[in-house]
Amino acid sequence: xxxxxxxxxxxxxxxxxxxxxxxxxxxxxxxxxxxxxxxxxxxxxxxxxxxxxxxxxxxxxxxxxxxxxxxxxxxxxxxxxxxxxxxxxxxxxxxxxx
Amino acid sequence: xxxxxxxxxxxxxxxxxxxxxxxxxxxxxxxxxxxxxxxxxxxxxxxxxxxxxxxxxxxxxxx
Numbered sequence: 001x002x003x004x005x006x007x008x009x010x011x012x013x014x015x016x017x018x019x020x021x022x023x024x025x026x027x028x029x030x031x032x033x034x035x036x037x038x039x040x041x042x043x044x045x046x047x048x049x050x051x052x053x054x055x056x057x058x059x060x061x062x063x064x065x066x067x068x069x070x071x072x073x074x075x076x077x078x079x080x081x082x083x084x085x086x087x088x089x090x091x092x093x094x095x096x097x098x
Numbered sequence: 099x100x101x102x103x104x105x106x107x108x109x110x111x112x113x114x115x116x117x118x119x120x121x122x123x124x125x126x127x128x129x130x131x132x133x134x135x136x137x138x139x140x141x142x143x144x145x146x147x148x149x150x151x152x153x154x155x156x157x158x159x160x161x
Contacts (some may be wrong), residue, residue, distance in 0.1 A: 020139065
């Protein structure tokens with residue numbers, strides 16, 4: 001079973017790295033090392049977001065895919081029906097933390 | 099870099115004092131360096147070790 005909390009932490013961590021690389025690349029657009037690091041970090045982040053969406057709720061609009069999201073039916077009002085999965089998962093004030 | 103600001107008063111915003119002085123900034127172009135791993139970077143607030151610096155305008159703990 002995938003550790004949801006751990007996966008979410010990984011997404012938070014890699015997102016921070018992507019963001020900091022973005023800031024660096026704003027001022028160093030030709031830096032090869034930074035471009036490679038950004039490419040790797042973005043790939044990792046997309047994979048983690050995909051894994052999270054497949055197993056739990058979609059975290060971003062790009063992750064919404066009603067036919068493949070939330071295999072574990074976690075925190076959803078419509079466990080066995082085809083539904084818009086954007087509403088799945090706890091809301092921020094219900095403890096859902098992005 | 100002058101000495102670490104000692105918390106002299108309760109006020110939150112830093113006002114010039116013995117240890118917090120006005121300055122003119124000359125900021126060099128940041129060179130690339132091997133970044134921290136994502137977990138460390140998030141904890142330290144930067145992926146770049148050279149920018150992992152203390153924020154001591156109005157005190158603050160030594161992390």
